[in-house]
Amino acid sequence: MKIESRGLDFFYGTAQALHGVTLGVKTREIFALIGPSGCGKSTFLRCINRMNDTLDGTSVRGMLTLDDADIYAPNVDVVKLRRRVGMVFQKPNPFPKSIFDNVAYGLRLGMKLPRTELEGRVERALRGAALWDEAKDRLSASAMMLSGGQQQRLCIARAIAVEPEVLLMDEPTSALDPIATARLEELMQSLRAAYTIVIVTHNLQQAARVSDTTAFFLHGRVVEVAPTDTLFTRPRVKETEEYITGRFG
Amino acid sequence: MEAAEQVSVPRDMGGGASRRLRERLIEAALALAAGSSVFVLLGIFGVLLVNGVQAFGTGDGVSLANLSADERAMLSEAELAELGRHTEHAPSVGADFLFSSHWNPTSSVTAAYGVLGMVVSTLIVTLLAIAIAAPVGVGVAAWLAYVAPPRAREILKPILEMLAAIPSVVVGFIGIVFVGPLIARVFGLGNGLNALNGAVLLAVMALPTIISISEDAIRAVPKDYVQASLALGADRWQTLVRVVLPAGASGILAAVMLGMGRAIGETMTVLMATGNAVAMPGSIFDSVRTLTATIAIELGEVPQGSRHYHLLFAVGLVLFVMTFVVNLVSDMVLRRGAPRPS
Ligand SMILES: Nc1ncnc2c1ncn2[C@@H]1O[C@H](COP(=O)(O)OP(=O)(O)O)[C@@H](O)[C@H]1O
Numbered sequence: 001m002k003i004e005s006r007g008l009d010f011f012y013g014t015a016q017a018l019h020g021v022t023l024g025v026k027t028r029e030i031f032a033l034i035g036p037s038g039c040g041k042s043t044f045l046r047c048i049n050r051m052n053d054t055l056d057g058t059s060v061r062g063m064l065t066l067d068d069a070d071i072y073a074p075n076v077d078v079v080k081l082r083r084r085v086g087m088v089f090q091k092p093n094p095f096p097k098s099i100f101d102n103v104a105y106g107l108r109l110g111m112k113l114p115r116t117e118l119e120g121r122v123e124r125a126l127r128g129a130a131l132w133d134e135a136k137d138r139l140s141a142s143a144m145m146l147s148g149g150q151q152q153r154l155c156i157a158r159a160i161a162v163e164p165e166v167l168l169m170d171e172p173t174s175a176l177d178p179i180a181t182a183r184l185e186e187l188m189q190s191l192r193a194a195y196t197i198v199i200v201t202h203n204l205q206q207a208a209r210v211s212d213t214t215a216f217f218l219h220g221r222v223v224e225v226a227p228t229d230t231l232f233t234r235p236r237v238k239e240t241e242e243y244i245t246g247r248f249g
Numbered sequence: 250m251e252a253a254e255q256v257s258v259p260r261d262m263g264g265g266a267s268r269r270l271r272e273r274l275i276e277a278a279l280a281l282a283a284g285s286s287v288f289v290l291l292g293i294f295g296v297l298l299v300n301g302v303q304a305f306g307t308g309d310g311v312s313l314a315n316l317s318a319d320e321r322a323m324l325s326e327a328e329l330a331e332l333g334r335h336t337e338h339a340p341s342v343g344a345d346f347l348f349s350s351h352w353n354p355t356s357s358v359t360a361a362y363g364v365l366g367m368v369v370s371t372l373i374v375t376l377l378a379i380a381i382a383a384p385v386g387v388g389v390a391a392w393l394a395y396v397a398p399p400r401a402r403e404i405l406k407p408i409l410e411m412l413a414a415i416p417s418v419v420v421g422f423i424g425i426v427f428v429g430p431l432i433a434r435v436f437g438l439g440n441g442l443n444a445l446n447g448a449v450l451l452a453v454m455a456l457p458t459i460i461s462i463s464e465d466a467i468r469a470v471p472k473d474y475v476q477a478s479l480a481l482g483a484d485r486w487q488t489l490v491r492v493v494l495p496a497g498a499s500g501i502l503a504a505v506m507l508g509m510g511r512a513i514g515e516t517m518t519v520l521m522a523t524g525n526a527v528a529m530p531g532s533i534f535d536s537v538r539t540l541t542a543t544i545a546i547e548l549g550e551v552p553q554g555s556r557h558y559h560l561l562f563a564v565g566l567v568l569f570v571m572t573f574v575v576n577l578v579s580d581m582v583l584r585r586g587a588p589r590p591s
Pocket residue numbers: 012015017035036037038039040041042043044055
């Protein structure tokens with residue numbers, strides 16, 4: 001298992017948002033988290049790269065591992081963890097910098113790469129995010145000039161430029177139109193060859209289309225985890241069936 | 250075109266005419282307000298220009314010949330004699346005004362009218378003040394917006410803003426009795442009333458504005474950027490320096506400009522704290538006198554209409570042009586640095 005969660009509890013202050021979450025994400029699969037708003041999908045995702053650490057008063061209990069190493073062990077370097085586990089947010093959030101500087105941002109943080117190497121890596125990341133053809137002639141233009149779909153692909157390029165192992169995506173297409181969404185789903189299929197992807201989505205068709213495994217969350221608990229086609233065709237639990245047939249949520 | 254407009258008229262049902270009239274009136278009022286500020290600005294420039302240019306060339310200024318009988322009657326014998334001599338010995342004012350640092354407008358024998366020393370003094374004091382106030386102010390603002398616990402901010406921000414309420418005379422007084430002697434002691438100088446002293450005090454007076462406005466600018470940077478940066482493995486310091494400050498740069502620059510604009514206007518402090526020496530400064534430890542201080546000191550004593558009087562307007566004109574250039578340049582920097590809108 002690439003990522004394994006066993007009995008994970010999470011608290012915002014005293015409010016418990018996750019209750020004993022247990023699931024496993026295999027290497028190079030696309031793992032989808034579905035469930036109604038407020039059920040804890042984002043909270044779980046943000047545990048994996050410890051983004052919840054940036055909020056005051058949060059605490060974790062239980063076990064969460066990456067390659068069998070405890071993510072919350074006291075000796076873990078959060079900076080190194082976040083380089084191994086990249087994240088793409090719901091709303092495209094490129095920096096108000098040039099396209100090039102956006103992609104190069106992570107590469108410039110820890111090390112000083114020679115210019116040619118930096119350019120090569122930026123190009124590779126843009127190609128990987130299927131943005132190279134549209135961006136190659138205006139790398140020094142502001143990222144704010146790109147369309148929403150292009151901005152989201154830029155954010156993916158920015159995340160994969162540092163060559164992480166895992167990509168976390170929190171509703172990455174919810175701010176995009178259907179065409180941009182289709183392009184991004186296509187991109188996810190090509191990224192699966194190199195990355196383990198955990199995606200939160202509100203869109204059940206999307207989960208069904210892109211993912212290998214799906215977990216259904218409800219009220220901070222995992223109700224059911226199963227291969228995606230099984231979960232959508234023969235759910236074992238009544239709540240799962242009610243949710244995927246649209247009876248609540 | 251016309252047909253289309255006519256077709257649209259009937260759709261303004263009821264009250265259309267009075268609404269249009271009201272909009273016209275509002276537009277006119279706004280145009281008047283905008284226009285009046287331009288008029289005031291042009292008016293000030295005009296007064297400075299008309300009075301200032303009269304200082305140049307020879308033979309104009311006050312002489313016995315161009316005083317009216319009434320004006321002559323108001324002057325004493327001694328003043329008349331002084332005026333006569335003054336006009337006779339006054340050299341012509343030309344390029345020396347800008348390129349000489351010799352300023353001695355009241356002397357009857359060796360009158361000299363060069364403002365270069367004051368221009369340089371003004372630049373030294375102002376730039377030094379910015380060099381002190383900008384990093385300190387932006388640093389404090391970043392700390393308040395980004396690091397400090399909310400409680401500390403709630404207490405500190407009002408206190409900092411109260412700094413702005415200290416009258417400039419009081420700051421000048423503190424400069425004379427405390428900061429000046431401290432500078433003299435630290436740098437081993439005989440006299441602490443110098444350019445550095447003035448700059449430190451101006452910086453202190455600019456700080457509340459710089460801190461308050463740049464804190465708002467830093468706070469207005471979307472949290473999304475911070476999240477994205479942290480998720481890429483940046484620490485908080487890298488995030489601040491590489492993302493937050495650049496994203497807030499236009500607001501921060503505006504804060505520095507406003508802070509300095511306010512401080513530069515504080516003539517009284519500079520006048521009291523800088524030692525009042527009209528000469529070309531050799532270093533930041535020399536006593537200086539700025540353009541504003543010169544006007545403030547000399548304008549009260551000068552006979553109206555005299556060459557010296559007109560010279561002080563010319564000094565004001567120089568100050569006006571300097572301020573204008575600074576504003577223009579910072580505006581251009583802001584325009585170029587701002588991210589283009591999406
Ligand atoms: N920063 C926060 N502080 C306190 N409570 C939060 C915070 N973020 C989320 N929550 C709460 O945690 C629960 C799970 O939220 P979230 O993980 O965002 O749900 P989802 O992503 O599934 O919509 C919700 O009840 C939400 O109100």
